[in-house]
Amino acid sequence: MATFTRFRDHWQEQRLFLTRIIAAAVIMVILSGVLVARLVVLQIVQYERFAELSLGNRFRLEPLPPTRGLIYDRHGLVIAENLPNWELVAIAEEIDNLDGTLKQLEELGLVDAGEHKTLRDLVRSHRGFERVKLSNLTEEQAATFAVRRHRFPGVDIQEALARHYPFAEATAQAVGYVSSISLPDLERIDRSDYAATSHIGKTGIERAYEGELHGHVGFRHQVVNAQGRVLYDPVAEKEVDASEIPGMPRSRAANPGNNVVLSIDMRLQLAAQAALGESRGAIVAIDPRNGDVLALVSAPAFDPNRFAEGISKADYVALSNDEDHPLFNRTLQALYPPGSTVKPFLALTALEDESISPDKEMYCPGEYHLPNQTHKYREGRGGVHGNVNLHEAIVRSCDVFFYQLALAMGIDNVANGLKVFGFGAPTGLGIVGELSGVVPSPQWKKQQFARAEDQVWFPGETINTGVGQGYVLVTPIQLASAVATMAARGARFKPRLLIGTKDAVTGEATWIEPTALPNVEGPTAAQWQFVHDAMVGVTAEPRGTAHGAMQGTAYKVAGKTGTAQLFTVAQDEKYREADVDERLRDNGLFIAFAPAEAPRIALAVVVENGGGGARSAAPVARKVLDAYFVAEGYVARDP
């Protein structure tokens, strides 16, 4: 067709064009059909799904923090509570000049100048409409800000609940504290439950019973835009409750944490803290009838409120580097040689396995030699006791007697005698960081040392163990628990701090039964009585080592003093040269239970570098016991 000239056929062209137009129209209709089909699929077939997605877009679950449970002492005194607190907050998008605003706040003393950069970065790291906490304000500071508020657009005061410990230092170790949730904390919690929670129990009861105290998060629906800015609360606006739409979780109120009731007797706790005074040391008091820990004092302590409020890094470093280790819970985490406080326990075991008869006398010349050895094992506190029997050896704390007794018993019996009372294992109080202590034995030594020559057990080590020296190490809670078992004549209970919980809403209390442990069953009633009598002798007989400290008590005390050569806290301790002498002094220990005939309190007192137990620890114990019994109105004393 290209070979000859084409001429125009208008009819032909017209028809061709019309065909094309019609074809185009048909294609157009088909494409429109496809489009409409698509719209039908989206808007009719999949309507439910997209309607739900659209709702999911606009509704956000706003988590609501649960109110943390309160902590009470056994008499209902509040130990940890939630107080309204003023917080200074910044809303970045309403602040023109963040640096300038922070400077002005610093000049007013409302914000810590040292935190300037941290706070600036913190505010900037949040989205513009979020409220970022700058600091806690006192009532006075809040007033200072309130009258100047107009000068600070984008800065506001808001009320929040903050944890408060009214007894501050007195409960620092036992109750612990809450502080901002850290990364390691996230590992041990259900994150969704903590969506609205800022603080978590870090130590002590606050940590041990976090599960009871925290409660459960609640949430409500809020309408948000694409940036997450909350536009309004649909319920408050009386709009449809999103919970009624299928597929949306129901909104619910936060479930407050349970209140917990501790075994601690706050009156006794305060008295114990006061009794220790400026000394470093620990006091643990336990009710031997059920294992209730009545007092748990570690000194020096710290103010847990500083942690709850948000402690600055510098302050925290200062606290943790303090050579007195205030953050360290001595009642559970410090290991002390028990010294002569082991003697009643060993005496009982020796009587039970008949290593000694109650009447047997030994001569104490003030020192002891192993056969064929020149090494002298001296009488700890010096002196010559002369002829002593077991009773007198306890009353007067004769080391030479117990050197020979330990040798006669053999190290395995000595070790077992201590283990049945719970030494060498954590008591299971439930607080993080409790140590197990050491009850040495040849077997223990084999495990402990790598080299064969180090693994040999020497008779001298048995001798040392017999007077609570050498390898043997105990924690104050172990010592108190063992004393409680002694007081209860073998009935053992797991020491406990939690005696009940109270539902925060209904107030309904759930009391927890004490946990009984396998009793110490070997000794006869007479043997228990023998040791009790000897311990009473310690306080009651004129030659008793604690006679002076316990004179004139209205109640009968069974006790035992202990003096231990210097310990090392389980951390490296740096001594300042100036006070090396003071810190090289012996630790004083005292264990006691009272009233001796029907014990209701068992006590372990450690005074670090206090010198002899009789001089340092026994007077402290006296004050604690007096406080306990005075409050009980105890006047009678058995003749």
Place this chain on the structure above:
Amino acid sequence: MSLGTLEWGRTSPAGRKTRSFGGLVVDVPLLVLLLLTASVGFVVLYSALGASTGLLLRQGLRFAVGLAAFFVFSQVPPRYLRMWTPWAFFLGIALLIAVAIEGEIGKGAQRWLDLGLVTFQPSELLKLAVPMMVAWFMHERPLPPTFLQMVTMTLIVMVPALMIAEQPDLGTAMLVIAAGGLAVLLAGVSVRVILGSVLLAGAAVPVLWHYMRDYQRARVFMFLNPESDPLGAGYNTIQAKIAIGSGGLFGKGWMNGTQAHLEFLPERSTDFIFAVMGEEFGLLGLLLLLTLYLALVGRGLWIASQAQDTFTRLLAGALSLTFFFYVFVNAGMVSGLLPIVGVPLPLVSAGGTSMVTLLAGFGILAAIHSHRKLLAP
């Protein structure tokens, strides 16, 4: 002189549906449909703009300017238009070169030409000039075109289209190709050639891929699998589908679209306004809008079928079908049928020059119809 033109030349001066207003001639059905569609557009846009009267007024102003262009072009007899066609086409090419040079200096995407008072996109001019040029080229030649003529027409379409794609403005380039290509198709290219071209286009995909910018490639990926990056590039598609789908049959009601008003839907007043319409007025609203569009295209095709020479036929047909292409590409992209390309919804999306170009195109359509009797045989 043909029998056809003789027969068609009998109509009364302005035609049955053409009214004369003080010397102005106007195609009433087109005008009414345009006004109706634009009114629907204003209603949706008011909501999409967040009830901003000021912004709506600006859109109204643009529409007014566009309407003026409609009236002006309505008055131009197609033979003058035909005479100007080569000038308009080469002016457009020249401007594209100017923009490219300016862009080279300014570093980065350059689509605008700053004329001092107003900015002007040369690519908009070519949306009209390319189909006009194709129609002009075939006007004196018998249909269907020869192979050589088809090559020439392909060049007429592809040279400006590739220049626009280089800017890079894939959406407009596509529209230019569509406008020119539809004119070529209407010129009577044989079915074999069409099929051959489709195969060739398929082979060209890798080449095209090579020339695409990263963001354009991302859009293709995203079209293939929008859920792969729900907060990134796939966000637009997902949120648009949610908006349309959650509208259901009747919609959430005017000003009640949560997707749009809570800012989940991006580009809600421009490229994605179709989704706002779907969310607030439901399937029924969208069907009404599509009906209006189809009526406009239908009127355009009717005008094309009634046109008396090759230039006006091809131009009218191409302009009408391009308008449908606009609608289909935009609605297809918003509803997830097609990849996302920057094509606004005609007469509804907020935006400047495209509105004027569009209404000028309808002006040409109206002129083609109104001036039939004046045609030389």
